[in-house]
Amino acid sequence: MPTDLETTYKLPDLSDSMGAHLGIKFQTVQEGYVKATMPVDARTCQPFGILNGGASLALAEIVAGHGSVPLCSPDQMPCGIQVSANHVRMVRTGSYVEATGRLIHRGRTSHIWNVDITDPEGRLVSTARIVNQIVKKRL
Numbered sequence: 047m048p049t050d051l052e053t054t055y056k057l058p059d060l061s062d063s064m065g066a067h068l069g070i071k072f073q074t075v076q077e078g079y080v081k082a083t084m085p086v087d088a089r090t091c092q093p094f095g096i097l098n099g100g101a102s103l104a105l106a107e108i109v110a111g112h113g114s115v116p117l118c119s120p121d122q123m124p125c126g127i128q129v130s131a132n133h134v135r136m137v138r139t140g141s142y143v144e145a146t147g148r149l150i151h152r153g154r155t156s157h158i159w160n161v162d163i164t165d166p167e168g169r170l171v172s173t174a175r176i177v178n179q180i181v182k183k184r185l
Contacts, residue, residue, distance in 0.1 A: 057112065065108045068101060072112065078149035080113040086141045097137040097171065102163055103129055106174035109147040110159035114178045117152060124157060124178035131174035137165050147176075155180050 057075060060066050068089055074081040082105065084090060090101035107126045114124035137143055143163050151158035156179055163172040 064104060068104060068108075070105060070108060073144075075112060075116070077116060078113070078152070080109045080145075080147040082109050082112075082145050082147075083142050084145070086137045086139050086143060088139070091139050095139045097143065099131070099133045099172070102133060102143070102172040103131055103174065105143070105145050105163060106131060106147070106161040106172070107176055109145045109161050110157075110176035110178060113147050113149060113159055114157045114180070117149075117157060118180055121183055122180050123183050125181055126176055127179045128177040129174060131172055133172045135165065135169055135171045137171055141166060143171055153180075 057072060069085045069087070070082050072080070072082045084101070084105045086097045090098055092098045107129055111124050111126060118124060143165060145161050145163045147159050147161040149157060150160050156177055159176045159178070161174045161176060162170060163174070165171055
């Protein structure tokens, strides 16, 4: 799996998050573009030894969420409000997948991302559309 991280902003602490538990590693985080990898292993597979569609959805939403963070003002945060995906190829345990997220709409109150997930050979595994609502932080 690739390991170099190219970023134009500081990533939030990912320790003890869903992304960390799934083994997601960010490779590139730039304005409007995110690339990350996720292992296909016991954490992300169905009992049959293939990538779980829910893990793919989690990867897509995490990629889109991290892509929206630097586009928000300091008092805002993105919240995923809609995910739609199609799974087109199986990936067996012992491999990894790569997610590439591209911003396709940047509005004042919403961001829309397209995230394509591919196998190591570059074949499409899943494609997802994610809508992030931009809300005021209430923490």
